[in-house]
Amino acid sequence: MDNMRVSQLFNPTLREVPAEAEVISHQLMVRAGLIRKTASGLYTYLPLGLRILKKMEAIVRAEMEAKGGQEILMPILQPAELWKESGRWEAYGAELMRIKDRHNREFCLGPTHEEIITDLIRGEIRSYKQLPLLLYQIQNKYRDERRPRFGLMRGREFVMKDLYSFDRDETGMDESYQKMYDAYCRIFTRCGLVYRAVEADAGAIGGTGATHEFMVLANSGENAVVYCPECSYAANVEKAECHPQIIEDVSPEGPRKLVPTPNVKTIDDLVEFLAVPKTALVKSLLYQGDEKLLLVLVRGDREVNEIKLNNALGGFLSLQLASPEVILTLLGCQPGSVGPLEVPNELMVIADAEVPLMKSAVCGANKADYHFVDAVPSTEFRINKVFDLRMMETGEACPKCGAPLKDARGIEVGQVFKLGTKYSKALGATYLDINGEEKFCEMGCYGVGVSRSIAAAIEQNHDDYGIIWPMPLAPYQCIIVPVSTKDALVVETAVNLYLELQRLGVEVILDDRDERGGVKFKDADLVGYPIRVTLGSKTLANGQVELRERKTGETQLILIKEVAQQVKAIIEKALLF
């Protein structure tokens, strides 16, 4: 049986905030004795922290099973060959934790398991009769984050649930996707989290179809999302599709002119020097993608969205702005003077959709201290391709209904992907359909950041005193606090209530420590047990105990005979959804 007496529990709470903890969830998890840091981005779960983690896992597991998911367990340590086969050994980049064994064979610690599971499936699935198949695991994942931070929010090791769906065709994949989408809504709703499913970019997982991220809304979130207050549209800003904003600009006053612009190096400089609005400028950026160079054009007031840019180019380029040396060699000028006119023919020019709509533009002249004015993008620029390449800004029109978008910060706790045949083709996962034809499996993959969800829950549920656990995640649902350890009646009644609640199936813990009431109250608030039952000599003399809910702080005196049923009722109500 679990240890449910605080005197025996390894739960080192801290009065003071550890200096290293930045965000509130991290601070509280350390202070409440749930986790301790082992190294940067690596944490040890203490008993209460582990109980919470297991609660979260259980919820996820139940919802996966409800959709027909079957649990498996794949290795963390994965051979490089499979990753080379899928092409991700190179494509995944520096975030992949790479390792060599004593024979110098290459391995990685899995950040995700598409390769492993596809390898499994290609060996086992032969017939359409074996599909669809939904397999999942709850497993540690590894990412060599460039900067681990915020405790469990962005660690190098973390717990993730990942399910992979294998279907006969696209219709089947769409059904699996919808199942998981629904399951995720249930998971986060059950946890009492305020979240939003947003359209997203597929990133390194890749795939062809739709993908949604599940974002827990919190100011500390690392992701910026936009959502429409009028319709259902919501998207990560990385993904949010931008429609060209029509601006009232002026036609050129005359033919294009070269004008001196001494010491002008930035858009702001140019705005000031020429007294023109940012929207009258074209920003030209020379990018280096793998070995190729390309010139990217956006309006002066916009920012390039490198994710969109990379996708427009087919993805998986290591895109970065070209160095000043490269710019000097190719265009003969400094970064601040780059422009789209008179550039080498072999240089690809790719423009955001707004650029060709400008009637006239100011742009760099590829010559120090000069810019062109009155250039006409639509006729004078040699533009090879036009895409939506810019970053969405707050207040822009909703692409679905036109209402002004709002923005929010989100913690990404889940993502669902339609992979299509990306991995089944790369690794050869095929089956024979009803006509005896060989087909590739249509795949999907679906992740929940289990450990991160816990941190997200705290970000959304805390106050000045500590954590306020939603009932489904609470390490214990109820704590019993005998205020005095000297009063035999108080102690005896507390123990009896504790046993009674256990019999009723309540997850209950007894604070039997020989501490003053204040200490026990502070710890109970810090750890965040949803219900506290307090027993003191005075109220007990009247046959009463105190029932307090952490969330509201409301207390009520209740007859000792009735309290167990009351506690049970509160818990049952809180677990309904």
Add this chain to the structure above:
RNA sequence: CGGGGCAUAGCGCAGCUUGGCUAGCGUGCCUGGUUUGGGACCAGGAGGCCGGGGGUUCGAAUCCCUCUGCCCCGACCA
């Protein structure tokens, strides 16, 4: 990857500029007593390779070099 900061008792910090006697404070921990409904009080006590290595010096937590770890910010918008 670039920049900055920090590393002294479990936790939070001072001391370092200007080298020097036994390295301090708060909190936590142990013992005894008094207390006992929101982190009590008194008395006594334990606990430090001052992050590692090297150097300067009669003498280094303190100055110099180096390594490591941790935290924060930035990562190029022409």
